[in-house]
Every structure is written in C-alpha cells, then in structure tokens.
Amino acid sequence: MAREVVYTVNVEFGDCDPAKIVWFPNFFRWIDAASRNFFVQCGVPTWTETEATRGIIGTPLVDTKAKFIAVATYGDTLYIHTSIPEWRTKSFVQRYRVTKDGDTIMECEEVRIFAGKREGGGIRALPIPEDIRALCD
Amino acid sequence: MAREVVYTVNVEFGDCDPAKIVWFPNFFRWIDAASRNFFVQCGVPTWTETEATRGIIGTPLVDTKAKFIAVATYGDTLYIHTSIPEWRTKSFVQRYRVTKDGDTIMECEEVRIFAGKREGGGIRALPIPEDIRALCD
Amino acid sequence: MAREVVYTVNVEFGDCDPAKIVWFPNFFRWIDAASRNFFVQCGVPTWTETEATRGIIGTPLVDTKAKFIAVATYGDTLYIHTSIPEWRTKSFVQRYRVTKDGDTIMECEEVRIFAGKREGGGIRALPIPEDIRALCD
Amino acid sequence: MAREVVYTVNVEFGDCDPAKIVWFPNFFRWIDAASRNFFVQCGVPTWTETEATRGIIGTPLVDTKAKFIAVATYGDTLYIHTSIPEWRTKSFVQRYRVTKDGDTIMECEEVRIFAGKREGGGIRALPIPEDIRALCD
Numbered sequence: 001m002a003r004e005v006v007y008t009v010n011v012e013f014g015d016c017d018p019a020k021i022v023w024f025p026n027f028f029r030w031i032d033a034a035s036r037n038f039f040v041q042c043g044v045p046t047w048t049e050t051e052a053t054r055g056i057i058g059t060p061l062v063d064t065k066a067k068f069i070a071v072a073t074y075g076d077t078l079y080i081h082t083s084i085p086e087w088r089t090k091s092f093v094q095r096y097r098v099t100k101d102g103d104t105i106m107e108c109e110e111v112r113i114f115a116g117k118r119e120g121g122g123i124r125a126l127p128i129p130e131d132i133r134a135l136c137d
Numbered sequence: 138m139a140r141e142v143v144y145t146v147n148v149e150f151g152d153c154d155p156a157k158i159v160w161f162p163n164f165f166r167w168i169d170a171a172s173r174n175f176f177v178q179c180g181v182p183t184w185t186e187t188e189a190t191r192g193i194i195g196t197p198l199v200d201t202k203a204k205f206i207a208v209a210t211y212g213d214t215l216y217i218h219t220s221i222p223e224w225r226t227k228s229f230v231q232r233y234r235v236t237k238d239g240d241t242i243m244e245c246e247e248v249r250i251f252a253g254k255r256e257g258g259g260i261r262a263l264p265i266p267e268d269i270r271a272l273c274d
Numbered sequence: 275m276a277r278e279v280v281y282t283v284n285v286e287f288g289d290c291d292p293a294k295i296v297w298f299p300n301f302f303r304w305i306d307a308a309s310r311n312f313f314v315q316c317g318v319p320t321w322t323e324t325e326a327t328r329g330i331i332g333t334p335l336v337d338t339k340a341k342f343i344a345v346a347t348y349g350d351t352l353y354i355h356t357s358i359p360e361w362r363t364k365s366f367v368q369r370y371r372v373t374k375d376g377d378t379i380m381e382c383e384e385v386r387i388f389a390g391k392r393e394g395g396g397i398r399a400l401p402i403p404e405d406i407r408a409l410c411d
Numbered sequence: 412m413a414r415e416v417v418y419t420v421n422v423e424f425g426d427c428d429p430a431k432i433v434w435f436p437n438f439f440r441w442i443d444a445a446s447r448n449f450f451v452q453c454g455v456p457t458w459t460e461t462e463a464t465r466g467i468i469g470t471p472l473v474d475t476k477a478k479f480i481a482v483a484t485y486g487d488t489l490y491i492h493t494s495i496p497e498w499r500t501k502s503f504v505q506r507y508r509v510t511k512d513g514d515t516i517m518e519c520e521e522v523r524i525f526a527g528k529r530e531g532g533g534i535r536a537l538p539i540p541e542d543i544r545a546l547c548d
Binding site for chain 2: 017018019021023024025026028029032047048057058060061062063064065066067068070071073115122123
Binding site: 291292293295303306322331332334335336338339340341342344345397 | 484
C-alpha cells in the first residue's frame with residue numbers, strides 16, 4: 001500500500017469568502033503545500049537543492065480533478081491525507097483526502113511531473129527519479 | 138451554442154512561484170472570477186442582492202477537473218473563455234478555456250450549484266433559477 | 275506587560291515569488307491570522323458568534339506599518355509574536371514581531387477596530403468591548 | 412512633479428472575507444502589482460530580463476505604511492494612483508492612492524530597493540540604476 005502523509009490546516013478568517021465558507025482556490029493552495037510536504041516527510045530535499053544538484057525545479061501539475069463534498073469555515077482544522085498511488089514513466093498520480101472531524105469533505109487526484117528547465121524558457125518533464133521514488137514508496 | 142464570455146487576466150510577478158511560472162492555485166482564483174464575471178456580463182445581479190431578494194448566496198463548486206497544457210509567467214495576458222454548456226436540475230456545468238497568444242494553455246470544467254444557506258449552518262443546492270438560466274443561455 | 279501569543283507559520287513553496295523569497299503580501303495574510311489567533315487563544319469566540327450575539331463582525335484594519343528586515347523562503351518556520359500594547363476608546367494597537375531562527379525578520383504595528391455593520395452597507399467602529407479587553411490583557 | 416501611473420483593479424468575490432469587504436492583504440497584492448505596473452508603463456523591462464543583463468531581480472519592500480479609510484467590496488472598481496516621489500542612494504519611496512468612485516479609500520507609502528542576489532543566498536540592495544530612474548521620473 002502506498003505511504004500516506006497527513007498535512008494539517010487551520011482554516012483562517014481570510015480563507016473564507018462572503019458566504020462564510022472556504023473559498024475553493026484555497027483548497028488548492030493547501031493541496032499544493034500537502035504535495036510538497038509529502039516529499040519533505042519522505043526525506044526529499046528542497047527544490048532549490050535538487051535544482052542545483054540535478055536540475056529538478058519542482059513537481060508542477062499536469063492534470064487535476066477534485067470533488068467538494070462538504071464545506072469548511074474558519075476555526076475548522078483540516079487534515080490532508082496524501083499519497084502517491086501510481087508512478088508512470090514521466091509522471092505520477094498524487095492523491096488527497098481532506099477530512100474534518102473524521103468526515104471526508106474534499107477529494108483530489110492529480111497528475112504531476114518532475115520538471116526541469118527547457119532551453120529558451122518553459123519547463124519539461126524529466127524521467128521519474130528512481131531514488132526519489134524509493135524514498136516515497 | 139452556449140454563450141461565451143471572455144475574462145482577461147494580466148499575470149503579475151506575485152502570481153508566479155520560485156520556478157518563475159504561475160503557481161497553479163492562481164488559475165483557480167482567476168477561474169472563479171471568470172465564473173462570476175460570466176453572470177455579471179449576462180446581467181445577473183450581485184450575490185449580495187440575490188441573497189437579500191431570493192436567498193441565493195453564490196454558485197459554489199461541487200466538482201472540477203482541469204488540464205494544464207502550457208505554462209504562463211508574469212507579463213503574459215491570458216483570456217479565459219467561459220460558457221455554461223449544460224444545465225441540470227440542481228447544478229450546472231461551467232467550462233473554461235484559457236488562451237495565451239492564441240494557444241490554449243489550460244482547460245477546466247466544473248460542476249457548480251446555486252446555493253442557499255441551510256438552517257444550522259452550511260449551504261444547500263437550490264433548483265436552477267429559470268430566469269437566471271434564461272439570461273445566460 | 276501585555277500578553278504575548280505566538281503563531282507559527284511554515285513557509286510553503288507557493289508563498290514565494292520568482293526571486294525565491296516570501297512574496298510580501300503573504301506576511302500580511304499570516305499577520306491577519308496571528309491577529310485572529312491572538313483572540314482565540316485569549317478565549318474570545320468566533321466573529322460568527324459575536325456577530326449573532328452582539329453585532330461584532332471582526333477587527334478590521336485601520337492603519338498599519340511594517341518593516342521588512344530579512345527575507346524568508348520555503349522550508350523556513352516563522353514565529354509571529356503578537357500582543358496588544360495599547361487600547362484606545364474605539365480602536366487598539368496590535369503588534370507583531372516575526373522571528374526566524376531567533377532573529378527578528380519583520381515587525382508590524384497596526385491600529386484595528388471592533389467593527390459592526392452600518393445601516394446601508396459598510397462598517398463602523400464600536401466602543402472597545404470591556405469584557406474582550408479583559409480577556410486579552 | 413513625479414510621474415503618476417494608474418492601475419485598475421476589479422474587486423472579485425474571492426477577494427472579500429466573511430464580513431463581505433475586501434480582505435486587507437489583497438490590497439497589498441494589488442499594490443505590489445501596481446508597483447510593478449508602474450515600471451512596465453515607464454518602459455522598464457521584466458525582472459527576468461534585468462536579472463539576466465544586470466543582476467536586478469526585483470524591487471522588494473523594506474518598509475511600508477498604509478491607512479485604510481473606507482471599505483470596498485466585490486463589484487467595485489478601484490484605481491491605484493502610483494508614483495515615486497523620492498529617490499535615495501540605495502532605496503526609493505513609492506506612493507499609492509487607491510480611489511473608488513472618486514474617493515480615496517486607502518493610502519500607502521513604501522520604501523523599496525533594487526535587489527540583487529547575495530552570495531550564499533538572500534538578497535542585497537543595489538545602487539539606484541540611473542537609467543531606470545530616468546525612465547520613471
């Protein structure tokens with residue numbers, strides 16, 4: 001079974017919109033932090049370090065789908081259960097389940113790549129680094 | 138064919154991350170603004186007004202999927218082509234195509250609802266308001 | 275001496291700009307959360323509750339000044355030391371000192387009010403609620 | 412008299428908080444964009460370009476003070492009147508006046524520097540580039 005790492009979020013006043021619920025782009029902010037935190041907890045160095053040593057500048061998103069099941073508001077504590085259920089040749093699937101008081105309120109599944117800089121600007125997908133994969137499995 | 142409204146975004150320095158490309162949650166910020174702008178351009182009043190007159194507090198997201206095709210950076214101008222290709226009983230599909238220099242760099246398709254407040258907190262889906270639908274078609 | 279509450283921030287990749295340092299508006303995001311957290315730690319209820327029971331919708335900002343002393347980047351942990359050194363008739367001063375590895379990297383001093391809704395839209399300053407002040411001193 | 416450049420902001424739903432007014436850190440987001448826009452309108456190239464050609468990575472903030480005079484909400488259009496009233500040896504003052512319907516609702520005055528990278532991480536203040544100053548005066 002894939003390793004799971006939990007990232008904790010305290011929902012703040014400013015994360016909520018005039019309807020008094022979390023403004024949804026903030027979920028993606030937290031999911032991106034949970035994605036990064038997953039690698040940190042698995043022992044992967046910062047992207048600043050990997051950029052210098054091997055040209056990996058980060059793990060940008062290629063594709064995402066998300067389902068919003070119940071709302072959250074400020075004062076709530078959310079837990080983002082994060083895993084990588086699937087590795088492909090040049091991409092991987094990262095999965096998130098956000099819970100509040102034990103209930104799942106949001107689910108998200110992404111495809112991400114390990115990116116390097118492309119000559120002339122922009123980024124390109126690098127092959128999955130086997131040592132990083134080994135740390136995360 | 139469904140009506141299309143275009144929302145323009147000037148990408149700013151602070152919208153970009155250390156990899157010098159747009160940090161993806163910002164795309165969802167803009168898409169939410171494009172969603173709202175669509176209704177404004179169709180003549181739908183503010184949610185503050187609709188809340189007072191008929192209990193509609195907004196159109197929160199139920200479901201979203203997005204594909205990131207090419208990157209953008211600060212200085213770029215993006216155009217978000219927005220439409221509602223499908224109306225259901227208590228929800229609707231809103232679609233976005235983000236272009237830069239004529240190329241599609243991101244696509245997104247959402248399911249949203251018209252929401253009212255639920256007794257005791259939270260929100261609930263209201264039936265699609267026929268007059269608002271008529272304005273948007 | 276005024277009570278001090280510490281709010282902890284883990285700086286994320288997306289909080290940083292193309293110069294690889296925290297994009298400064300994020301400091302104000304965190305400071306607003308630290309402001310709110312100060313009241314929570316002192317036992318003040320949520321603004322949703324105070325709005326229902328006594329018309330206080332929050333503590334909006336009137337005035338702020340801040341000094342940026344050193345930069346932070348993702349992976350850093352910041353501590354926001356928060357206090358209310360001064361109470362006035364219809365406003366109060368809230369002070370923040372942000373530290374990283376024991377060094378002060380940012381300082382901020384704000385004037386805030388307890389706000390209620392004004393007839394016809396907008397907000398107005400309410401007299402300092404003595405019971406809330408007593409909780410915070 | 413110092414040159415003035417106006418930056419326009421359309422306030423969106425997601426820019427507002429549960430009190431239905433603009434969440435103040437968003438003002439700093441817009442002010443940072445207005446700061447950058449000022450240089451763009453004056454003909455200064457992107458920081459990506461200046462970093463490559465002369466080591467200038469941007470104009471980070473050293474010091475800011477702001478006054479919030481009246482609130483704004485979604486649907487409002489704001490105009491940020493931006494100028495550089497003062498140049499110092501290694502820093503400059505940038506001033507902002509935000510108007511809505513002809514009234515000033517926020518004022519801000521910053522000290523910024525032209526920054527280069529420092530050996531071993533972090534940034535350092537560069538002398539004011541005279542050619543950039545000439546473009547902005």
